[in-house]
Amino acid sequence: MAKRVGLEVSLAVADAVKMSKAEVVSAYPITPQTHIVEELSHFVANGELDAAFIPVESEHSAMSAAMGSAATGARTYTATSSQGLALMNEMLPIASAMRLPIVMTIANRSLSGPISIWNDHSDIMSIRDVGWVQIFVENGQEAFDISVCAFKIAEDHRVLLPMGVNMDGFMLSHMIEPVEFPDQSDIDDFLPGFTAKMILDPAEPVTMGPVGVPEVYMEAKVQCEQALINSKPVVKEVLDGFAAKFGRQYNLVETNGKEGAKTLFVTMGSLGETVMTSVDEMNADGKDVGQVRIRLWRPFPQEEFLAAVKGADKLIVLDRALSPGGVRGPVASELASLFHGQADAPEIVNVVAGLGGRDVSVDEFKEIYETAQSGGFKDAYTVWGVMSNA
Amino acid sequence: MSEVTQLIHHYLRHNKKFPHMLCAGCGHGILLGSLIRSVHNAGLSKDEVVVISGIGCSGRLAVYVDFNTIHTTHGRALTFATGIKMANPELVVIVLMGDGDALSIGGNHLIHAARRNIGVNAIILNNEIYGMTGGQCSSTTPQDCFSMTTPFGQLEKSFDIVDMALASGANFVARTTAFHAQLTDEVIGQALANPGFNLIEFFSPCHTQYGRKNKYKNAIAMYQDLKSKTMDVDKYKALEESKREGVMPIGVFLKRDDPALETRYAGVRAKLQEAKQKKAEAAKAAQAKPAKAKEPKPDKGAKGKETKQDKGDKA
Ligand SMILES: Cc1ncc(C[n+]2csc(CCOP(=O)(O)OP(=O)(O)O)c2C)c(N)n1
Ligand code: SF4
Ligand SMILES: [Mg+2]
Numbered sequence A: 001m002a003k004r005v006g007l008e009v010s011l012a013v014a015d016a017v018k019m020s021k022a023e024v025v026s027a028y029p030i031t032p033q034t035h036i037v038e039e040l041s042h043f044v045a046n047g048e049l050d051a052a053f054i055p056v057e058s059e060h061s062a063m064s065a066a067m068g069s070a071a072t073g074a075r076t077y078t079a080t081s082s083q084g085l086a087l088m089n090e091m092l093p094i095a096s097a098m099r100l101p102i103v104m105t106i107a108n109r110s111l112s113g114p115i116s117i118w119n120d121h122s123d124i125m126s127i128r129d130v131g132w133v134q135i136f137v138e139n140g141q142e143a144f145d146i147s148v149c150a151f152k153i154a155e156d157h158r159v160l161l162p163m164g165v166n167m168d169g170f171m172l173s174h175m176i177e178p179v180e181f182p183d184q185s186d187i188d189d190f191l192p193g194f195t196a197k198m199i200l201d202p203a204e205p206v207t208m209g210p211v212g213v214p215e216v217y218m219e220a221k222v223q224c225e226q227a228l229i230n231s232k233p234v235v236k237e238v239l240d241g242f243a244a245k246f247g248r249q250y251n252l253v254e255t256n257g258k259e260g261a262k263t264l265f266v267t268m269g270s271l272g273e274t275v276m277t278s279v280d281e282m283n284a285d286g287k288d289v290g291q292v293r294i295r296l297w298r299p300f301p302q303e304e305f306l307a308a309v310k311g312a313d314k315l316i317v318l319d320r321a322l323s324p325g326g327v328r329g330p331v332a333s334e335l336a337s338l339f340h341g342q343a344d345a346p347e348i349v350n351v352v353a354g355l356g357g358r359d360v361s362v363d364e365f366k367e368i369y370e371t372a373q374s375g376g377f378k379d380a381y382t383v384w385g386v387m388s389n390a
Numbered sequence B: 001m002s003e004v005t006q007l008i009h010h011y012l013r014h015n016k017k018f019p020h021m022l023c024a025g026c027g028h029g030i031l032l033g034s035l036i037r038s039v040h041n042a043g044l045s046k047d048e049v050v051v052i053s054g055i056g057c058s059g060r061l062a063v064y065v066d067f068n069t070i071h072t073t074h075g076r077a078l079t080f081a082t083g084i085k086m087a088n089p090e091l092v093v094i095v096l097m098g099d100g101d102a103l104s105i106g107g108n109h110l111i112h113a114a115r116r117n118i119g120v121n122a123i124i125l126n127n128e129i130y131g132m133t134g135g136q137c138s139s140t141t142p143q144d145c146f147s148m149t150t151p152f153g154q155l156e157k158s159f160d161i162v163d164m165a166l167a168s169g170a171n172f173v174a175r176t177t178a179f180h181a182q183l184t185d186e187v188i189g190q191a192l193a194n195p196g197f198n199l200i201e202f203f204s205p206c207h208t209q210y211g212r213k214n215k216y217k218n219a220i221a222m223y224q225d226l227k228s229k230t231m232d233v234d235k236y237k238a239l240e241e242s243k244r245e246g247v248m249p250i251g252v253f254l255k256r257d258d259p260a261l262e263t264r265y266a267g268v269r270a271k272l273q274e275a276k277q278k279k280a281e282a283a284k285a286a287q288a289k290p291a292k293a294k295e296p297k298p299d300k301g302a303k304g305k306e307t308k309q310d311k312g313d314k315a
Helices: A009-019 A034-045 A059-071 A082-088 A092-097 A140-155 A184-190 A214-246 A271-284 A302-309 A330-339 A362-373 B003-011 B028-041 B058-063 B077-087 B099-105 B107-116 B161-168 B181-192 B207-214 B219-229 B233-238 B261-288 B296-314
Strands: A003-008 A024-027 A052-055 A076-080 A103-108 A133-136 A163-168 A176-181 A253-257 A263-267 A289-294 A296-298 A314-319 A347-352 B049-053 B068-071 B092-098 B121-126 B172-177 B198-203 B230-232 B248-255
Touching (some): A009 A034, A009 A103, A009 A140, A009 A176, A024 A059, A034 A052, A059 A092, A103 A140, A140 A163, A140 A184, A184 A214, A214 A296, A263 A362, A271 A314, A314 A330, A314 A362, A330 A347, B003 B028, B028 B092, B028 B121, B077 B261, B099 B161, B107 B161, B161 B198, B181 B198, B219 B230, B230 B233
Parallel strands (some): A024 A052, A024 A076, A263 A289, A314 A347, B049 B068, B092 B121, B230 B248
Antiparallel strands (some): A133 A296, A253 A289
């Protein structure tokens, strides 16, 4: 029987990895990821998880070791955050090019400097284009469920790509939330062991990661991109399969608030839950506002997003990272490209908020809504909440 | 306030970063006090000292002291220091690193800084654990000891920092502990006066993240342990091999004054400078013979360049 337990979300993720029967975990500690891998090392030590735990000497090594492990066909997991993700950067596009289905949790935290251990999306946005499947979760249950799904998605032979599961550092990773744990046998049914397609095998030797001379580089790159694009239906299929088995439905894009609202907040990550409360309260006050939450970030669910915002004439797009010197924040830029050339494209109001752990309250989102309604946001994007006397 | 405390306070940034974040019994503060005394005794001004730290509890020390300081990233303090020393050899560069900084994530930089013999004083605050992130094993966590990521006991061997520094080519290598404040003052003083890459390993008790998990009743027990298991390195060397088990030698292991990289580099630059000057003089002499009229113009250009080069040498 499935059981419901109140626990820290990081520990729920560790449980998900354990129940997914990861075979190799390599990691280097960094706040706020530490509790996940510490818990996994305990599972390994007390025999609950039959895996090799490698406490490597840096994140660069964590990713390299994970790649080595996945190349032998082992189910492989790692987790990191911020500077750690930055240090992994060199390996990330190679992991996708080598088609290694590693699953990594990223406890999103701002990049230095100034040094900050708190939450925003500057870490993940800096590695947007590495060719990984990238998904965002908003709460503890989702963090558990999606972590299990991630192995199934990444290891699917139609995908064979690494997958990053983003969860907001502290704001989500360190929250204590009720999480329902399915039975191990049900998870085993849903997620059988990993059968690799191409591995390092002495009987059938292969070379991974060789040079791509100009005559083949582009073709290899495009194939890899195609694999990422083609992963979208598999992500959907796995999430739907999860819903059929466990009763919790996750879509690539979610909507809430007043149906057919003319103004929609667009969010990604756990701040979306604050917006949800704000939208509910505004709806109760008779305001014409709703919300769209992006769950899958790469590949971007274009059709699903367009369907979700159909009929809206204004999108208030929340970004948790700056794109310094760019036209807008990363999510708003994405949407601007998506709507390019569309006759009935909604107006995009872009608000960059909550950098480096700065809280944005329910009331502030109401203020943002009112400002957007009165045309108060004049620029292509507005950085919300910067104190003038700081 | 006692004289010693007053002296320390003179070098702290009172207004900014206090109270500090170190736990009661942490050895890191003892090192900071020792560092301040040593800088003071060496007669250095605050402005000629640069303190560079990595990330960790040890890394926080750089923000407490009133020198030029940079709080860098995890593991890269030595490379920042290398850049600083090459750009401005006049500065006295002190690098504070945790064991994670220096041996794990930045281990490569340590062996290369030693090999290069760059004129930097590196102090490794070895608490045998990643203190700041909550007590995960580091590359100096002794075999079989416990940490948040080795609940089964550390399976891997640990680095001996002194051996590593000796093997990598450091000029000066010493080991001291938080129990041995006077020795610490002494070895930092010696390092500050020595050219090239000077490395000090400083054992720093961390009861919060390491001691608790490894059967130390409290922080004091860790200091007592440092007292009882250490021995002066010369005495240690005289000890029979069979009696060395469990004894940790402390003191100065190596002291030599091979010229530092920046000094050798200055030598190369001086030579180049000399050659350039000679060439310019030769050209001048050659020009002076046939056409007296042309004299002033090329001379001016050459002079302009020389001034720039001179500045570079000083910097
Ligand atoms: C690239 C990167 N990875 C991980 C971290 C997280 N981190 C911060 S301090 C630290 C370890 C600190 O241990 P140590 O260097 O021994 O210093 P101590 O706190 O023990 O003094 C780690 C892993 C980081 N800041 N940057
Ligand atoms: S955790 Fe350990 S190293 Fe960090 S301040 Fe406390 S005692 Fe010192
Ligand atoms: Mg340490």
